[in-house]
Amino acid sequence: MSIATEIRSRLAALEPIRLDLEDQSEQHRGHAGYRAGGNTHWRLTIVSPRFAGQPVVARHRMVYEALGSLMQNPIHALAITARAPEETKGT
Numbered sequence: 367m368s369i370a371t372e373i374r375s376r377l378a379a380l381e382p383i384r385l386d387l388e389d390q391s392e393q394h395r396g397h398a399g400y401r402a403g404g405n406t407h408w409r410l411t412i413v414s415p416r417f418a419g420q421p422v423v424a425r426h427r428m429v430y431e432a433l434g435s436l437m438q439n440p441i442h443a444l445a446i447t448a449r450a451p452e453e454t455k456g457t
Contacts, residue, residue: 370387
């Protein structure tokens, strides 16, 4: 299973209605945590009703908890945009 597939699978626990995941590792070549082949630096946009009423820090913790051990290896950096559905209306 690819890392992207594993990430998506684990984040399914948050019941996302939108999940955009981009491997940005190549843009970080030469930076700390970079490994050839990617899968180290990611950008995530996730929209879930589970985020309603939750502050940003709690939303990020929910994502980290869902990803579990992937946050130690292979993920080195994860840029997260986490919104509740009502925060995306009109965008």
